[in-house]
Amino acid sequence: MKESPARFADLAGLRLYRRNIFAVTGLPVDARGPAVRRHRQRLDARLAVEKTWAGDAHSPVWDGYRKDEVRLAFEEFQDPRRRLVDELTWYWRDADLGCACGPATHQRHDEAVRAHLTAIEAETGHGDMPAARRAGYWSDAADGWAELLDSPGLRSHIAHRMTALADPRLDDHAPDDFLAGLPGLLLSPFAELAADRSVRPRLAQVCAGWTDHPVFAAPLPDVFEDTVEDSVDRLKDALRTAGERHESGRHADALATLEEQVLPAYAEFESLERFVSESRSEEMAHTVTVALNNVALGICEAGLHKPLRQQLIQAMEAASRIAPARDQAQIDENLKAVRTGGAPAGAAQQLKPSECVGCVVLLLSIAGGVVAGLTAGAAWATGIIIGGFVLVGMFSS
Known part of the structure; x- marks a missing residue:
């Protein structure tokens, strides 16, 4: 055709x-x-x-x-x-x-x-x-x-x-x-x-x-691709700014960035969720949840949780609403601690699922390479291990 x-x-x-x-x-x-x-x-x-x-x-x-x-x-x-x-x-x-x-x-x-x-x-x-x-x-x-x-x-x-x-x-x-x-x-x-x-x-x-009609269901996500990517870019930029301020110890500024830039940008992304894959929606929700939780943790560790208590509660409530299932229990525990005046127990999981999968792939490829080396020779072992590193690189990217 x-x-x-x-x-x-x-x-x-x-x-x-x-x-x-x-x-x-x-x-x-x-x-x-x-x-x-x-x-x-x-x-x-x-x-x-x-x-x-x-x-x-x-x-x-x-x-x-x-x-x-x-x-x-x-x-x-x-x-x-x-x-x-x-x-x-x-x-x-x-x-x-x-x-x-x-x-x-x-x-x-x-x-x-x-x-x-x-x-x-x-x-x-x-x-x-x-x-x-x-x-x-x-x-x-x-x-x-x-x-x-x-x-x-x-x-x-x-x-x-x-x-x-x-x-x-x-x-x-x-x-x-x-x-x-x-x-x-x-x-x-x-x-x-x-x-x-x-x-x-x-x-x-x-x-x-x-999308109830198959003839339209397949091409519809492509129609919104540019709109979705623009929204994701704005959200990533806002998250990057908040992360830089958090890492430099400017916790109050990081919290303000989350409130004024990240959450509005995520709300925009949410309005497009109908046109985004479920896995990507979950990953973006996880990323924003971790950012909210870790900034809140940083504020508590810096001893600023009392003067910023109301903003912290609002941030953790937003994290609880956004959190995917894998983060929900940790976030709800931390929200409860903030509401009662305590400090969160710890950050939500910071290792991305893609990185976890990459580790599994690498371990399997090394194991497969050893077996191949014993049964089929060094060339096969080398090929399998190199292939594993290539896949890990793909997951990381």
Whole structure:
């Protein structure tokens, strides 16, 4: 299967329907040759005296398209690879596409487009639609598109359209090249919407409806990859600052950094947990828990726990809420000690699970190397031991 056409990247995000060439030009999806040229001439004449034109009747751009946007759309129209992607993501209506699809298939397609477009526009502030109604459109879009993408009929439709367009630039492509890119394109608006932290909790609920469909469950984490990585980087930077202050004995400053930087950064990461693997979520929770606990321990050891008692309690309560199961008992014991005016018994486990696994791997590889040396010779023993060190390095990184 060849890589999906570049048009998928061009349309990705909230501009998915706004930049669609049929939305911009107002042409039906079955427009060809002379009809396209005549329509372009009419629009050129119109935009010579007017600043914008409205585009398709269902275009999501309320203030119209400028001359340069219309010109670009017609240029992209000339590339059948781009055109086909835009066909798949715009209304088919009653266009005579010559395919074997039944009317119900075209109707379901248009309903999915309408629901998806309406949901995106509502999220971007176009139209006064309550959040509850938006959720309904998102759900309808997920169900409608999932049904289409799982249908063999859509693949047949694409194959027919590739034949009908009869352009050699399509010869290197198969229908699956277009099908493969559609799920990620349909999910791509979520990445931009997630930039607004206030909508992330609701967005996570919306996305849960999309992940109910296997066709969307696999690519969804990739959509949020950059957003998640930015959040993780901010959290790591805040943890690094707190750690440096803790190590230099500036315990009160370290505690302030935890309150003012680390916990807000972790709250942001938590809002994205729906799009993060369970193991990574647990590891980040463990890291923050250890930081909170160890700073609290440092303050107590420095004899500062009485003047900073309230902040300590708040920090340990946060640690107790965040702590994964492996740390919970230790953290709750330390929280109890802080609340009663005592000092925590000790730091939470500071050796990362990855390091523990690395130790096990190294021990096993050494043992395996000894056995191999006795049974298969020195070359095998050396190879196994070196392989163990390589794996340990991977775990450490």
